[in-house]
Amino acid sequence: MTLIVQKYGGTSIGTVERIQAVAKKIVKAKQAGLDIVVAVSAMSGETNRLINLAREISASPCARELDVVVSTGEQVTIGLLSLAIKELGVEAVSYTGSQVRILTDDAHGKARIQEIDAKNISQDLQQGRVVVVAGFQGVNNNGSITTLGRGGSDTTAVALAAALSAKECQIYTDVDGVYTTDPRVVERARRLDRITFEEMLEMASLGSKVLQIRAVEFAGKYGVPLRVLSSFEDGPGTLISAEEDGSMEKPVISGIAFNRDEAKLTLRGVPDTPGIASQIIGPIGDANIEVDMIVQNVGEDQSNDFTFTVHRSEYDKAVGVLNGVAKQIKAKEVVTDNRIAKVSIVGVGMRSHAGVASTMFRALANESINIQMISTSEIKISVVIEEKYLELAVRTLHTAFGLDMDGTG
């Protein structure tokens, strides 16, 4: 029998009625001849309610005990969903993370899955049961309950799919798939039928609204095909999988990602000596500030301009650290800007297509959008521009790379 792992998140199962609707979806798949394992989150709002209860008692609750409290959210859902499936005449059985046994490390609140014992689940499947597993949770070597951190249910689903060699891991959400870009910015954005793991990871700024990046990494690592679908309406969704060699002509660019969460810091007149980059970035890292893009240009007078971006919420902190660094290494000046945006084009096609970068730069130039920074990876080109041009830039690139919806582009 073909095995599918399905995952339903909080809004998909936010009420008793929604749980019943999900049960119908599952039973339909089961009756179509599939073996089904389901991973579920807590009913929407429940995890926050439980965390707030704990925080009323302790401002910084012990992570082990917080996991004991929070993990009950999914436990309620697995029981209720199993009941709903059984009401429809199909046998079902629930498992907590500990019952499966989803073994994790000891990092309460952000544990990592180390091993899944698939024995019990396999037996239940053989006996025709739907198996409903609590997402987001596991158990450590001491038998303490652990949680995987927010969005960990996606990871549970992928890990189950890998352990059970499932044909596909289906993530049901409140959107019907992954889009070429954010439809709120570009009306003509369209759902992608397929995208590769790497592209999905590079589309992080879009994708994170749909899927946990960690789950995508996990799926990529174990080669588990992932499908994002709507739990509210039928449709094929978007399949995220490994690249198929020459299966069909791929579009050059799969999507346009963007964000306006970053700020830019530049150190001008940095002495061109070995080790200078680490002298700049070291203290930033020591201050627990994450750096995204880094660009270094050699200037005319044997000195460098060194530019990097950080999350906008850490802008002030980063400026403080950088001013200290500037004095120490005798840089000329610090120039900063927190009104920037980052736009990226993503596509495995650019590996085999020349001229992608120049198409991008020309399209932006035609709209008189100035590029402040450029950074490239194998399947992504990112530019930093003035924030006010963000929407225009995304729409322009969406059209330039032929991503607009049929009949309208």
Added chain:
Amino acid sequence: MTLIVQKYGGTSIGTVERIQAVAKKIVKAKQAGLDIVVAVSAMSGETNRLINLAREISASPCARELDVVVSTGEQVTIGLLSLAIKELGVEAVSYTGSQVRILTDDAHGKARIQEIDAKNISQDLQQGRVVVVAGFQGVNNNGSITTLGRGGSDTTAVALAAALSAKECQIYTDVDGVYTTDPRVVERARRLDRITFEEMLEMASLGSKVLQIRAVEFAGKYGVPLRVLSSFEDGPGTLISAEEDGSMEKPVISGIAFNRDEAKLTLRGVPDTPGIASQIIGPIGDANIEVDMIVQNVGEDQSNDFTFTVHRSEYDKAVGVLNGVAKQIKAKEVVTDNRIAKVSIVGVGMRSHAGVASTMFRALANESINIQMISTSEIKISVVIEEKYLELAVRTLHTAFGLDMDGTG
């Protein structure tokens, strides 16, 4: 170190503030030099909320899955209470029934404890931790979560006390102990300092409001001293323990129990032949009706009157069954009465004191209260009277056996 097991029920821990108050009580005992293991129920209202969620989905939910859902109630409490204890600077650790491992049989919803593994708890106690255990739940041999049924947290506490050889099992409730009778009926009722297990069991109709009978049986069987205390105010409570031989002069009667939940059925003119009692009571039992008192008198004409009582809610059903029986065994007539009450005097002292019954009957006669049925056990005498005399009878007996509060009796 002296080990005490404490149990806190739903109203004792109904809110975050109550949980914090209970944590203070526990920490106080711990700082007084005691080792403490705590068993807790779900926060009040939580178990019903969870059951209702399940019933919204299924009218008769699968017992295994219902236990998965319902057992989360205590799991939340153990986490929160552990956090509250830690906030007060005392180390604490929580265990679900499955984590302890409280092994039960497979009877979901009314499971019986078979074995408790005390290893982990003992280690934690040695390291100075307060151990907080989820009451009401266990795990069966397959690793499925089971629940012990309503009030099962008392049983968990007693079982833990037995497994850990605790000095005492303290049940914290919303009353400050066991009373000679219901204070709402007799103003001069007073709290008992001590009562034996057997007396407590015979006082069931009073005691069941305070303690689960099953927990008392369990405590008696394993010789675990039980103490009932208020979780809202300080006080010594009532100690329920084995009889101490000649430790001090015991009162003849410890308390007056009563109920008005029963109805009386009489079969007149029953042929006096062997096996006739089972021909009458058999069909009642087959109809799942529980019988309380049974009395049989030999009449003048070689025929018997056979009388028994059932719970009032099963009165109609019992009358129906009995009419059928009457025809079959050719009894003269069926006479029934559901306006009765049962009053019992309870005390181990009656074993060694003569004249207890006659004191009881004379006291009732002095108030012109007619006795309809009498039933005796080693430490209890019960009478059935007309319901309207109930309060008068209880007050009269309370005074007659010297139970009234000092200075007022």
